Amino acid sequence: MKILIFGGTTEGRLLAQALSQRGLPATVSVATPLGAQELSGLPGITPLVGRKTAQEMAELLKSFDRCVDATHPYAVEASRNIRTACQAAEVPLRRLLRAESSHETGHWVESPEEAARWLRERSGNVLLAIGAKGIGAFQDLDRERLYPRVLPVVESILACQQAGIPTRNIIALHGPFSRDLNRAMLEQYHIRYLVTKDGGRAGGFEEKAAAAREAGAELVVIGRPTETGCTLEEILSWLTQD
Incomplete structure (x- = not known):
């Protein structure tokens, strides 16, 4: 199974690390060279640097079987483009969520x-x-x-x-x-x-x-935009299914 992760976040890095430890290769699309640096040294993980339009994402996705949106919780446009691209390429998608804070101060x-x-x-x-x-x-x-x-x-x-x-x-x-x-x-x-x-x-x-x-x-x-998605454990379970 070929896995594409849109990352550049802590969650994306943790997912890539977990997949690497399990011997599951994945490509991680990040916006900047800094995001790629944080993935260095992970066996089986291939960084892909550069921001992409929805059309470019859809073209890229033709080579993959599953996709994970692990972009920042506030990257609303990026998540929207990823959803559009996955629908166009008919590639299953899951959203990896970051836990919100419990503070109400400020x-x-x-x-x-x-x-x-x-x-x-x-x-x-x-x-x-x-x-x-x-x-x-x-x-x-x-x-x-x-x-x-x-x-x-x-x-x-x-x-x-x-x-x-x-x-x-x-x-x-x-x-x-x-x-x-x-x-x-x-x-x-x-x-x-x-x-x-x-x-x-x-x-x-x-x-x-x-x-x-x-x-x-x-x-x-x-405040954070409202969204739905999965935990890291749920994503890993989905990606390791036969």
Whole structure:
């Protein structure tokens, strides 16, 4: 059986590791070279780098028997394209879910744009821990108060620059971030609001929430889109069926 995983996330990496340990080969499609690096050294796992349209996905899927969508919980467009491609290629699909956090603390919003509107009425520095794609929603705020934390790759830095973020405010680091490191950043940059997604345990949400509480910063949480899918164990059972 030929397996295609759309990954680039913690869940996708864990699934690839589990398949490798079982001697089951798989191809993992990731958007960036960084995603491919995190799969290096896994026997039987072949990274495929580059973002793809739904049409390109459908063409790729013609060579596979089963597909797993292990993209980020907030990658709504990517998941929609994967569903469309699997239907076109008539390849069975399963969605691998990430567990949500159990926290209800902070101010919850539905989008980066809503978070930006809420922050417009409030003063104080803002740590944006939401990834580079959402930075543009905050460009109408005073850029001097914005501190985006993004991956240390050219694409992320360019997104910050296009949003007018001062270079000295860009925190380009690769996680995971401990509670202590999160707290140190909040204190170093005098952060009043920490904007984050509900990335669950895999996305370090617990550490962010604890650090914000200890540093006296308020969480602004962009809620997760509603979706259905399977656990890692359920996906593995499906992929190992005869």
